[in-house]
Amino acid sequence: MYDLTKFTLADMVRCGRELRRLGGSSMAEVADAVVRHLYDELRESESGRRACVLVRLFKTEAFGALSAELRAFARALMPSAPLDAQTKCLTLLATAGDEQAWNSPQTSKRHRAIPLPGEAALAEVPMIAQLLHQLGLKLSDLAQAHREIIKDLDQKTFNVFHVPIARSSPFIPAQAEFVMPYGIESVLGFGGVLPEGNLYAVILFARVTIPSATAAMFRTIALNVKMALLGSVEARAR
Numbered sequence: 001m002y003d004l005t006k007f008t009l010a011d012m013v014r015c016g017r018e019l020r021r022l023g024g025s026s027m028a029e030v031a032d033a034v035v036r037h038l039y040d041e042l043r044e045s046e047s048g049r050r051a052c053v054l055v056r057l058f059k060t061e062a063f064g065a066l067s068a069e070l071r072a073f074a075r076a077l078m079p080s081a082p083l084d085a086q087t088k089c090l091t092l093l094a095t096a097g098d099e100q101a102w103n104s105p106q107t108s109k110r111h112r113a114i115p116l117p118g119e120a121a122l123a124e125v126p127m128i129a130q131l132l133h134q135l136g137l138k139l140s141d142l143a144q145a146h147r148e149i150i151k152d153l154d155q156k157t158f159n160v161f162h163v164p165i166a167r168s169s170p171f172i173p174a175q176a177e178f179v180m181p182y183g184i185e186s187v188l189g190f191g192g193v194l195p196e197g198n199l200y201a202v203i204l205f206a207r208v209t210i211p212s213a214t215a216a217m218f219r220t221i222a223l224n225v226k227m228a229l230l231g232s233v234e235a236r237a238r
Helices: 009-020 027-041 068-077 126-135 139-143 147-154 175-179 212-237
Strands: 052-062 088-097 113-116 161-163 186-193 199-206
Touching: 009 027, 009 212, 027 052, 027 088, 027 199, 027 212, 068 088, 068 113, 088 199, 126 161, 126 186, 126 199, 186 212, 199 212
Parallel strands: none
Antiparallel strands: 052 088, 052 199, 088 113, 161 186, 186 199
16 A cells, blocks of 8 residues: 555555556556556555545557547547547546446546547647646657657656646646546646557546655656556567
């Protein structure tokens, strides 16, 4: 168990080690293990209750690589957006939360596949726009196919997306439907870029206030998550 309000260096090391050990036969299985581990293990030390209301892991994919179901979902979400086979979409790979519907990507009504056809489209998803901004990424970075650019991004350590006060924040949507009724105090996102050039990002919606010092330590946790996700790819290659 880790206290998200008093996250220590020792906690960072232990949590990272446990995340690296998570396994699965696919990246989706590992992603599910990652979000469930964080959802279960991040706690309030005094009450013992879970510190997060919802934990999600997203990954970008090219529109043409999505299943027919997800392509239809993405088109319905942004019917007027110009989507081609190379358009990046932010897909919900895994989710764990307080409500039953928050425990499977298939039951998500809004976030299964979010098209990212250009900078203008990001205005419709301000949290994702701010996530990329705070991580230090541009949408054009993810759209690049140049091998050297992808290699540089793969080896880079990114910043974190941290909204210490979620209430009334313009970057956290569904204030009346989600933030207020579920008591979301802070939001923390962390991630990076995989070797093939796709973004992965974990987002914690916490019922506790996450200090900046704690948020900063999740830059290292992001690398541990990356190692876990890549472990599933290596296992399939053996």
